[in-house]
Amino acid sequence: MAALSPPVCDFNWPAPTFELPGTDGKTYRLDDLKGENGTLVMFICNHCPFVLAILDKIVRDTQDLKALGIGIAAICSNDPVAYPQDNFANMKRLTETRAFPFPYLHDESQAIAQAYGAVCTPDFFGFDKSLGLQYRGRLDATRMNVADIDMRRDLFEAMKQVAETGTGPLEQIPSIGCSIKWKH
Template identity: 70%
Template sequence: MAAIPPVCNFGWQAPGFHLPATDGRRYRFDDIKGPNGTLVMFICNHCPYVLAVIDRIIRDARELQALGIGVAAICSNDAEAYPQDGFDKMQEMAETYDFPFPYLHDESQGVARAYDAACTPDFFGFDKDGGLQYRGRLDASRREAGDPDLPRDLFEAMKQVAQTGHGPKEQIPSMGCSIKWKTA
C-alpha cells in the first residue's frame, strides 16, 4: 500500500540511534553525521518504489558525500512477515549495489517510530547541527523511474543545506510503500 509522509518540520532534531549495519559495524547518528549535514533514508529491499530509483539514490548519495553530507540507509520492515527485508538479504543488496553508505537494520522498529517514518523511500535531510531541513522526494519518479532528466529534488535540497544550512521552503513529499510494521 502506498504511503506519503508529512511535510518537513523544520529544525526538528534527529533522534539518535545505535544500529547494526550490513558491513558488520554498529552506527550511531553521530558516526554518519557529515560536516555539512546528514541524510537518513528509510528504504527496504523489496519496495518497487525503491528498486525503481536505487541507482539514483546511490548516485545522489555519492555526490552528496562529496559535498560533506553524511549518508545512511535504514531498513525497518518486519523481516518475519517480509523475509526479503531480513538482514541477510540486506547484506546481499548492499553488496550487489555497492552501497557507498551504511545500510542499517532497525529490527525493533524503534528508530522508524522515533523518526515517524512513513514509507520507503522516506528521506530525512538534516543540517550540520542535526535539525531537519528536508523531508521530500528524490525526484518525480513513482513506482517506475521517471525520465532520467527529472529535476533532482533531494540532491538540490541537500546541496542547498550543505551550502546555506537551510532546506527549500517548498518541498514535495516522497511516496512509496508503507513501512511494514510488526503486529502487536
C-alpha cells in the same frame, strides 16, 4: 498496495539518535554518520517497488552528496519475518550487489522508524550540520514505473542547498512509497 506519503518537513526538528548494526558488520550511531555540512537518513527496504525504481539514483545522488560533506545512512525497519526479502541477510546481499556508498542499517525493533515518524519506503530525512531537519521530500518525480534519468534531482538539490546555506527549501514535495511493514 496503497502508496503513502509522509508529512511535510518540520523545520529544525532534532534528529533522534540511534545505534544500529550495519550490513558491513559495524555498529553505527548517528554521531558516527554526521557530515560536516549535513546528514541524510533514508528509510528504504529491499522489496518496495518505489525504492527499486530509484535505487540507482539513490546510489548516484548519495555519492554526489558525500562529496559535498553530507553524511549518509539508509535504514531498513520492515518486519523481516513477515517480509523475509527485507531480512538482514538479504540486506547484506543488496548492499553488495548495488555497491551502496553508505551504511545500510537494520532497525529490527522498529524503534528508530517510530522515533523518526517514518511512514514509507523511501522516506528521506535531510538534516543540517546541527542535526536539525531541513528536508523531508522526495528523491525526484520518479514513481514505480518511471525511469527517466533526467528529472530534477529534488533530494540532491535540497541537500546541496543545506550544505551551502544550512537551510532547506521552503517548498518540498513529499516522497511516496510503500508503508513501513510494522510488526503485529
